[in-house]
Amino acid sequence: MTVYAIIGGTGLTQLEGLTLSAALNIDTPYGAPSAPVLRGNYAGREVLFLARHGHPHRIPPHQVNYRANLWALKQAGAEAILAVNAVGGIHPAMGTGHFCVPHQIIDYSWGREHTFFAGELDHVTHVDFSYPYDERLRRQLTAALMAESCAYSGHGVYACTQGPRLESVAEIARLERDGCDIVGMTGMPEAVLARELELPYACLALVVNPAAGKSSGVITMAEIERALADGMNQVKAVLARVLGA
Template sequence: MTDSLKKLAIIGGTGLTELEGLEITDSKEVSTPYGAPSAPLIFGRLGGKEVVFLARHGNPHRIPPHEVNYAANIYALKQQGVTTIIGVNAVGGIEDVMGPAHVVIPDQLIDYTHSRKSTYFEGEMDTVTHIDFSFPYAEETRQLLIRAAEKHDVAYSNYGVYACTQGPRLETAAEVARLERDGCHIIGMTGMPEAALAAELNLEYACLALVVNWAAGKTENIITMEEIEQAIDEGMGYVRQILVESITQG
């Protein structure tokens, strides 16, 4: 593996509470100064390489996006020596080419969330600390994911602005129109503060997003769970292919 992928973690979102094909070697319930992570950390081998897996919403899927303890999740992975994180996210599509079952490897994001613990740099500190967050995703890891998608002939986009909304409700059509005017291509609820917290701990972080529905107002139909589940069933296989290829070639 490259230096940046010495120890890789995968954070699985909706549709990925377990990592198929992972040869599990250990499972740990850990604690952090920020509380317990969403689920036990699962250690194993995938594609012949060591990997740590964490179910973002718990297993079973039970923690809504606005109640995920992102600070504990990221800190727990750092404690285990993880250096690189791939966050898998289920998202809605705004851009015309980013429909259901399409894979997106975003290069930017905009945070529309509120009331979430979004930094480790608070409380009694010796000095105010800022991080550069101009480019929120690690380019080396992004390129690894892009090469994996190309090798498996997956329908994907190698760019995208991820709009992170508060949830757990889906957005209104007017809100989606606003996000589109802001330049967003996909909408999710879990990309932040996850990416920023990883950056504060000097972890390489990239997002692998699966579009599971058209965003509100992009079609005449309402969004249904049946539609989302169908896209997950169709597209999560692509996500797993990309993950295995990235880990194997990384």
């Protein structure tokens, strides 16, 4: 049976309902992960859980040690990864509370440690990243979203920006011209590091605000926090349905 790892983003720093069996403090060649890897039972099966931003939520997107996080999950026995991300909506369909299971990603971040293939290498290594997300996992997520009667899109292009600030109206207009549907700050290099470790990876993105210029007002943290509070029960129900299948 596949051992799933869940990477929890903003709003999901702990997985309520997880019956904990171990908290693993894993040393990696890349430093410490954001938090201990939690092993336990959720929805009737063994799972791993890692809080991307730490617990409590304290590590900003550009300072997450993505390499240590992915390496630690692999060492703990992860065989597939379900990543939960809070995002802004660019496409008109991506309103607050809408879910997206993206099929593509564009990386606008910079300066992040983005590969395991660096330093003193025996040979140069390239990985195919034509299709960043695992199709089987994507189908499992969309089936679960449908079964839970969630508003969702089964395709979308994720724009990963640097953060921690939100984007300007002009930047969002540029991302829209590039074909992006949602915008977040943590989708990369997480997805490609999973690919380098040969870990199937998919993203469950919850829209928590309209992107800059996509609503009449300014974006507030209170608005985002309300959307997170409203959406996390659905996130957990979707994850439980995937794991229980």
